[in-house]
Amino acid sequence: MNIPQVNVPRLVIIGGGFAGINLVKALGNKPIQVVLIDKRNYHTFQPLLYQVSSAGLEPDSIAYPLRKIIKRYKNMYFRMTKVRSIDAEAKEIHTDIGVIGYDYLVIATGTKTNYFGNKAIEAHSMPMKKVPQALNIRSLILQNFEQAAITNDKAARKALLTFVIVGGGPTGVELAGAIAELKNQILPKDYRDLIASDMQIYLLEGGARVLSTMSDEASKKAARFLTQLGVLVHCNTFVKDYDGKKVTTNLSLQLESETLIWAAGVTGDVVKGLKAEALMERTNRYKVNAYNQVEGYPDIFALGDIALMASDAYPNGHPQVAQPAIQQAQLLGKNILKLMEGKPLKKFKYMDKGSMATVGRNKAVVDLKHYKFGGFFAWFIWMFVHLMALVGFRNRVLVFFNWCYNYINFDKASRLIIRPFYKLK
Numbered sequence: 505m506n507i508p509q510v511n512v513p514r515l516v517i518i519g520g521g522f523a524g525i526n527l528v529k530a531l532g533n534k535p536i537q538v539v540l541i542d543k544r545n546y547h548t549f550q551p552l553l554y555q556v557s558s559a560g561l562e563p564d565s566i567a568y569p570l571r572k573i574i575k576r577y578k579n580m581y582f583r584m585t586k587v588r589s590i591d592a593e594a595k596e597i598h599t600d601i602g603v604i605g606y607d608y609l610v611i612a613t614g615t616k617t618n619y620f621g622n623k624a625i626e627a628h629s630m631p632m633k634k635v636p637q638a639l640n641i642r643s644l645i646l647q648n649f650e651q652a653a654i655t656n657d658k659a660a661r662k663a664l665l666t667f668v669i670v671g672g673g674p675t676g677v678e679l680a681g682a683i684a685e686l687k688n689q690i691l692p693k694d695y696r697d698l699i700a701s702d703m704q705i706y707l708l709e710g711g712a713r714v715l716s717t718m719s720d721e722a723s724k725k726a727a728r729f730l731t732q733l734g735v736l737v738h739c740n741t742f743v744k745d746y747d748g749k750k751v752t753t754n755l756s757l758q759l760e761s762e763t764l765i766w767a768a769g770v771t772g773d774v775v776k777g778l779k780a781e782a783l784m785e786r787t788n789r790y791k792v793n794a795y796n797q798v799e800g801y802p803d804i805f806a807l808g809d810i811a812l813m814a815s816d817a818y819p820n821g822h823p824q825v826a827q828p829a830i831q832q833a834q835l836l837g838k839n840i841l842k843l844m845e846g847k848p849l850k851k852f853k854y855m856d857k858g859s860m861a862t863v864g865r866n867k868a869v870v871d872l873k874h875y876k877f878g879g880f881f882a883w884f885i886w887m888f889v890h891l892m893a894l895v896g897f898r899n900r901v902l903v904f905f906n907w908c909y910n911y912i913n914f915d916k917a918s919r920l921i922i923r924p925f926y927k928l929k
């Protein structure tokens with residue numbers, strides 16, 4: 505891997521997501537060698553992926569080069585490769601470009617899409633966890649519009665213009681709202697040969713309400729906002745099958761649709777090699793103690809979405825959102841230095857800053873500890889928080905400019921089919 509051997513301990517981080525990059529920042533220019541490994545050469549700001557999918561933002565405004573993050577620290581190295589396995593006994597990890605030893609290892613690999621074992625859905629649906637997947641969705645939506653414009657067959661046109669989103673969590677809700685804005689603002693102007701009311705957006709949720717991790721109030725408001733935008737929200741509805749043409753649910757609802765976007769769940773992106781006992785099987789998350797040490801491995805830590813730290817307040821682990829990943833990484837940075845100096849470590853305590861979701865222009869919901877609200881002010885807060893959380897000044901400027909432009913012009917600037925998406929036949 506061409507990493508020099510130096511006389512300070514080596515810490516290897518697998519994953520340059522929220523956890524990985526915050527650990528990098530916490531250990532920058534400290535007396536430890538840090539090797540960051542990721543299969544991509546950029547950090548993805550996943551909360552805004554849905555805006556790439558719905559043609560609101562270009563991908564380069566939500567992705568950030570990992571080398572640009574580490575370049576300011578002399579003790580850091582980056583290698584772009586996929587980690588295949590961990591050999592905890594030899595204290596080595598095996599990657600596509602070779603083997604590297606470690607003194608401390610941090611697993612921050614996040615999650616991947618969970619299809620709950622349904623191979624048909626996996627083969628035919630559109631996931632939205634990565635930048636290329638978001639671009640696939642953007643292409644498919646626009647290709648469907650183009651195809652619908654030249655199709656005389658009414659049923660075929662209807663299927664092209666029926667968009668089904670599965671999963672009523674923040675991702676599904678935000679994406680449904682954004683696609684509804686495409687229908688309401690873009691379709692009538694760009695595609696005068698199509699009738700906007702022919703386009704249908706369904707949001708199918710297996711549970712009793714959308715945004716089930718937020719307050720009842722937020723759920724109700726979000727459902728109302730979606731309905732106002734023309735999204736057809738169906739709760740208690742499980743998708744059982746999708747063959748690329750027909751969506752079958754547990755109810756009598758069956759839909760002919762060329763597009764099914766799967767936002768119904770994630771599972772840990774585990775690296776092979778650790779003992780089965782270290783893993784919570786159902787969710788594929790590593791069991792960690794209050795210092796993020798993986799059960800049975802004092803030198804291996806797990807952070808963020810992939811870590812399951814059970815506590816009285818969070819018996820099933822912390823929510824799989826950015827804040828636990830960021831806060832755990834910041835503390836682990838300090839704890840690693842303490843560990844090297846033989847000092848006692850500090851336990852992790854999660855500070856819940858609240859949760860929020862946006863449905864569209866002037867429509868968002870925010871749940872704070874003592875205050876819950878929705879509407880324009882919530883939307884403004886949502887925009888401010890996301891803008892500030894983005895990595896890199898340039899990205900913040902790009903996103904801010906795009907949002908202002910979209911707001912004033914009722915426009916979505918990135919309606920380009922750069923790389924066509926070909927569906928499985």
Ligand SMILES: Cc1cc2nc3c(=O)[nH]c(=O)nc-3n(C[C@H](O)[C@H](O)[C@H](O)COP(=O)(O)OP(=O)(O)OC[C@H]3O[C@@H](n4cnc5c(N)ncnc54)[C@H](O)[C@@H]3O)c2cc1C
Nearest residue numbers: 519521522523542543550551587613614808809824825826
């Ligand atoms: C569409 C979407 C919307 C979201 N919206 C929000 C939101 O609004 N607010 C919020 O707080 N949270 C949101 N989340 C959740 C949030 O993005 C995650 O909780 C957060 O990214 C977790 O950070 P992490 O560092 O644990 O993992 P990630 O950010 O997922 O990073 C994992 C990294 O590990 C790398 N990796 C994985 N396996 C390997 C391997 N074997 N070898 C090398 N590299 C590997 C990946 O390439 C990736 O860069 C959203 C998630 C998604 C998917």
